[in-house]
Amino acid sequence: MNRNETVELNRRDFIGSFATLMTLLGGVELVRRTPVQAADLETLVPFQVRCGVIGLGAWGREIVATLSRLKTAQVIAVCDTYPASLKRGTSAAPNSKGLDDYRRILDDKDVQAVVIATPTHQHREIALAALQAGKHVYCEAPLANSIEDAKAIALAAKAARKQVFQPGLQMRADPQRRFLLDFIRAGASGKAVKAHAQWHKKQSWRMTSPNPDRERDLNWRLNKGISLGLAGEIAIHQMDALSWFLNARPISVTGFGSLIHWKDGRDMPDTIQTIFEYPGGAQLTCECTLANSFDADYEVLYGTDAAIMMRGPKAWMFKEVDSPLLGWEVYARKDQFYKETGIALIANATKLANLTEKATDEAAYTSTPLYYALESFLTNVNAVGSAVEDFTANFGTGDRAALEKYLSEIKLQLAPDFQEGFEATVLAIKASEAVARGAKMALSKEAFELT
Amino acid sequence: MKRCCLLFVGVFALLAAPTRAAEDWVRYTAQPTGSLVKVEGTSTIHEWSVETKLIGGYIEFDPGFNLEKPQTGKVNAKVEVLIPVRQLKSDKTAMDTIMYDSMKEKDHRRIDYRLNEMTVKEAPQSPDAPLLLDTKGELVVAGVTNKLQMPVTMVRVGADKLKFTGSTSVKMTSFGIQPPTRLGVFSTGDDVKLTFEWLTAKKEPAK
Numbered sequence: 001m002n003r004n005e006t007v008e009l010n011r012r013d014f015i016g017s018f019a020t021l022m023t024l025l026g027g028v029e030l031v032r033r034t035p036v037q038a039a040d041l042e043t044l045v046p047f048q049v050r051c052g053v054i055g056l057g058a059w060g061r062e063i064v065a066t067l068s069r070l071k072t073a074q075v076i077a078v079c080d081t082y083p084a085s086l087k088r089g090t091s092a093a094p095n096s097k098g099l100d101d102y103r104r105i106l107d108d109k110d111v112q113a114v115v116i117a118t119p120t121h122q123h124r125e126i127a128l129a130a131l132q133a134g135k136h137v138y139c140e141a142p143l144a145n146s147i148e149d150a151k152a153i154a155l156a157a158k159a160a161r162k163q164v165f166q167p168g169l170q171m172r173a174d175p176q177r178r179f180l181l182d183f184i185r186a187g188a189s190g191k192a193v194k195a196h197a198q199w200h201k202k203q204s205w206r207m208t209s210p211n212p213d214r215e216r217d218l219n220w221r222l223n224k225g226i227s228l229g230l231a232g233e234i235a236i237h238q239m240d241a242l243s244w245f246l247n248a249r250p251i252s253v254t255g256f257g258s259l260i261h262w263k264d265g266r267d268m269p270d271t272i273q274t275i276f277e278y279p280g281g282a283q284l285t286c287e288c289t290l291a292n293s294f295d296a297d298y299e300v301l302y303g304t305d306a307a308i309m310m311r312g313p314k315a316w317m318f319k320e321v322d323s324p325l326l327g328w329e330v331y332a333r334k335d336q337f338y339k340e341t342g343i344a345l346i347a348n349a350t351k352l353a354n355l356t357e358k359a360t361d362e363a364a365y366t367s368t369p370l371y372y373a374l375e376s377f378l379t380n381v382n383a384v385g386s387a388v389e390d391f392t393a394n395f396g397t398g399d400r401a402a403l404e405k406y407l408s409e410i411k412l413q414l415a416p417d418f419q420e421g422f423e424a425t426v427l428a429i430k431a432s433e434a435v436a437r438g439a440k441m442a443l444s445k446e447a448f449e450l451t
Numbered sequence: 452m453k454r455c456c457l458l459f460v461g462v463f464a465l466l467a468a469p470t471r472a473a474e475d476w477v478r479y480t481a482q483p484t485g486s487l488v489k490v491e492g493t494s495t496i497h498e499w500s501v502e503t504k505l506i507g508g509y510i511e512f513d514p515g516f517n518l519e520k521p522q523t524g525k526v527n528a529k530v531e532v533l534i535p536v537r538q539l540k541s542d543k544t545a546m547d548t549i550m551y552d553s554m555k556e557k558d559h560r561r562i563d564y565r566l567n568e569m570t571v572k573e574a575p576q577s578p579d580a581p582l583l584l585d586t587k588g589e590l591v592v593a594g595v596t597n598k599l600q601m602p603v604t605m606v607r608v609g610a611d612k613l614k615f616t617g618s619t620s621v622k623m624t625s626f627g628i629q630p631p632t633r634l635g636v637f638s639t640g641d642d643v644k645l646t647f648e649w650l651t652a653k654k655e656p657a658k
Contacts, residue, residue, distance in 0.1 A: 046548040379544065387505075390535040394507030395483040402483035406504065411542060 047382045048074045049136075052105040054126055055118035056080035056089035057218075059140070063115050064092040066371050072378045077105045082214065102126050106133040113164070113381050115374075116140060119217075120233075121226040124149040131160045136381040138374065140168035141240075142232045142425040147447075150425040154450050157418035161404050162388045166377045167421025171241040173373035175365045176313050178414060180345060183308075184245050188317070188326065190305030192246050195284040197238035199230075199297040203290055204262050205270075222266040224436075229268045230288040231255070231431040238299055239276065239431065240424035242284050245301055249423065250276035250284070252442050255434030261291035274431045286431070309342065313365050316342025376413040383410050423448045476511040476529070477518075478654045479613050485650030488534055492623075493640040501539040501550060506649050508532040508564075510613070518607075521582055523574050530566035530588065532649065549631045553623075555593045563591040564599070572602075581606050586617075592626040611653040618646040 051073050053064050060080070067073040075093035079102050080086040090098040097108075102118075105111055106129055113136035116126050123144050130137045137157065144150040157165035171177055205222060209215040221227045228236075243249065253276050257269030271289040278284070298311040305323035309316050318340050319329070333344040365372070387410055391403050416424075426448055434441045489502040512518065513527035536556045540547055551557075568587040575582050582605040590599040601619040608614050622641045623630050632638040 044548055044552050046551060386535075386537050390505055390538050391483065394481065394505065394533070394535075399483050405484060409504070411540065413544070 045071050047386075048072055049378045049381045049385075050074050050076045050110050050112045051378075052077035052079065052108070052111040052114045052135075053089065053093075054079045054102045054105060054114055054116050055122075055140075056082075056085040057117065057119075060085075060115075060117035061089055061092055062370065063117050063374070064089055066368070066374055067115075068093060069367075069371065070375055070378060072382070073374070077108060077111055079105050082217070103129065106130055106135060112136060112385060113138065113377070117168075119220045119226070120228065121145045121149075121220070124153055127153045128156050131156045131163060131165070134163065136164040136377075136385065138166045138168060138377045139421070141421060142228060142236050142428045143167055143421050144425060145226055145228055145232065145429070147426060147429055150422050150429070151450060154418040154422035157421075158450065161407060162384070164377065164380045164384050165418050165421075166373070166380070166415050167418070167424065168370075168373065169237065169240050169416040169420065169424055170369035170373035171237050172244060172416045172420070173376045173414070174313075174369040175372055176315060177241060177310065177369075180308065180310065180315055181245060183345065184301065184303075185247065188306065189301060189303030189308050190320075190323065191303060192278075192280075192282045193302045193304060194282055195242040195246060195299065195301045197235070197242055197284070197286045197297075197299040198295065199234050199238065199288040200293050200295060201290065201297070202261075202293045204264070205290060206262070206264060206266070222268050224267050227268065228428050228432040229257075229435070230270075230272045230290070231274065231435055232428040234288050235272070235274065235286050235431065236424055236428040238297075239274075239284070239286055239427045240420070242286075242299055242301065243276075243278075243423075243427065246278055246282060246284070248278045248280075248282075249445070249448050250278050250427070250443050252277045252440055253427075253430050253434045254440040255431055255436070256438055257435035269435060272435045274434060276427075276431075308345070315345045317345055318342055373415070376415040380412045380415060383412055419450065422450055475514045477514060477516075478509055478511045479651035480509045480654045481507045481532075482612070482650045482652050485614070486648055488539075488645065488647040488649075490539065490643050490645055492643040494637045495639075496637040499541060499546065499639070501541045501547070503534060503538040503540065505538045506532060506534055506647070508649075509654075510566075510615075510651055519578050521571050521574060523571050526569045526571055526584075528566060528569045530564070530569075530586075532564040534562040536560055536562060553593075553628050553631050559592075559594040561591075565589045565591075579607060590621070592621075593628055595626040597621070597625055608650065613651050615649045615651070616647065618644060620644050 049072060051067055053060055053067070053075060056064070056078055064075055064078060067075050075096045077097045077099055078086065078089040078093055079099045080089055081100055083100070086098045086100060090096055099105055105114060114130050115138040116123055116130065117140050118126060120140075120142055121144070123139055127137055127139050127143070139153065142150070143153045205219070207218050209218045216223070221229070221233055227233070253274055255272065255274045257272040259266065259269050260271050262270045270291050273285065273287045276284040276286070298309060300307055300309045305320055307318045309318070316335060316337070317329070329343050332346070335342045335344065384407060387407055388403070391406055395402065397403075426443075430441055430443055430447070484504070486506040487502060487504050488506055489500055491498065491500040493499070508531045511529040516526055516528070536554050537551060537560070539550070541550075566586060566588040570585045572583040572585055584603045584605055585600070586603050587598065587600050589596050599619065599621070601617050603615050603617040606614045606616070620642055623643060624641050630639040630641050
């Protein structure tokens with residue numbers, strides 16, 4: 001469309017817009033809209049990264065399934081020590097080799113990148129070996145179940161300048177949350193007062209298994225000795241995302257935990273609450289339970305001008321009566337939440353209007369945060385990998401400083417790095433410790449630093 | 452037998468002669484930093500550009516060419532420049548994808564340039580003054596070769612480096628590239644402008 005052309009608005013569109021405007025005197029949904037893609041762009045395969053997936057539990061298989069939907073990924077090897085999981089993994093990636101030893105994936109020169117989805121306490125050995133083998137690494141979060149292991153992984157990733165390392169903090173790659181980040185950082189919600197996150201899902205976490213050995217391996221999340229429990233397996237994503245929005249590191253964490261419902265021999269709490277304190281006084285409460293499903297999972301950021309609620313791929317803003325008028329919100333869609341009205345926050349809404357695409361009630365980005373996280377990872381692997389290849393083909397490997405300078409100037413997709421992975425892991429480990437002790441723990445600035 | 456040996460020595464001498472001569476040429480190789488090539492174009496939405504700092508290749512001068520005091524006229528020189536297509540980037544990944552596809556990157560991974568003729572337009576007043584050159588060469592894009600004539604400026608950088616700068620305009624269609632379009636959204640213009648800075652450093656002959 002020529003930029004000088006005007007968007008034609010017929011009578012029905014106009015009435016629809018006006019009706020929307022009149023309806024919108026309540027809550028506004030904050031929704032990032034999907035950018036328009038040309039048909040030919042959708043069919044183009046710009047590159048393919050040859051991947052190996054290590055760890056084929058439920059989440060590992062979800063990763064394999066997600067990679068199979070990404071045209072830029074080619075899963076050529078999968079690995080698990082348990083034959084039944086390996087079989088399910090190879091079924092999900094029919095053109096892949098099924099291996100029972102991760103070292104065979106690392107030895108395979110064709111594998112460019114690996115995704116590590118094993119139990120958390122096994123990450124260190126595999127991640128260090130993968131980086132040593134020159135592979136690009138996507139390592140699930142938390143990076144490890146101890147500060148020492150997390151630091152070892154992060155430092156190895158920092159040193160591997162020619163490789164991409166991305167922790168599995170998928171909320172940071174979610175386009176809707178990226179849109180909200182800019183919105184919040186621009187001051188749309190005012191001064192941060194507090195934040196709240198919850199995850200409610202009635203489920204046991206215990207999986208059935210054919211023998212005691214397998215039972216122990218399979219249910220590692222219930223083992224206090226190696227698992228960070230709900231803080232590490234679930235809440236880490238919300239703690240990290242909200243700290244990201246608050247643009248601060250907490251100075252203390254207080255935790256509480258109880259085993260209320262699933263008294264099946266486990267000692268891991270099935271219900272936890274954590275309170276993080278931030279410089280300036282803002283607090284984040286984060287609660288999780290395996291004993292009740294009411295209201296599922298969401299995050300809310302409370303500011304002096306508005307509260308912003310994020311639920312899956314959607315978000316809404318609830319404005320204070322004395323908050324300044326932003327202007328656009330009168331045109332936005334609004335949804336009712338009991339006595340509150342939420343203004344839908346939709347990313348790229350203005351751009352879409354210019355392209356005459358009509359707004360719908362559907363969520364703009366329908367893929368999962370994991371999809372976008374892996375998409376960013378693959379794009380960055382291609383950018384860094386091809387840059388290293390082309391640079392060394394022309395200038396050799398002698399001038400390391402020049403190569404690092406060249407790599408540092410490459411524009412990468414926004415994605416979390418080793419530092420952010422380490423910091424999120426520190427949050428989860430400290431929260432888990434606070435829950436176990438039922439106490440308040442100070443978090444020093446040094447606790448988040450890699451030295 | 453003796454005649455056979457003489458013949459062999461003669462053939463070897465003939466084959467070795469050009470090699471020997473080539474070794475005496477003064478070579479400047481592309482440097483990993485200090486270069487930039489930019490491609491700029493237009494579209495119905497906005498102007499666009501892609502660029503890369505990665506430019507490989509070399510320039511060789513006949514040992515008779517006096518870099519300290521160049522004279523007007525033809526220079527016996529060889530130039531090969533290569534640019535990996537996938538290193539040309541804008542700030543839009545989607546646009547890059549369309550561009551690589553239009554340039555048939557999977558089949559033709561590099562843009563190549565080979566010099567055919569170089570002429571010093573006017574002798575510089577001092578050794579540090581820019582040297583104005585007229586060049587004729589061949590530009591290979593997307594597997595299609597076109598003759599290219601452009602003025603180039605050469606500047607000495609320190610004791611052992613040469614920087615070449617220049618710009619020219621080409622048409623995408625002359626290289627068999629259809630200017631990318633997205634139906635109903637935008638179309639790009641056929642003309643693109645190439646601008647470059649290319650830093651080379653003297654390569655000492657192997658001892």
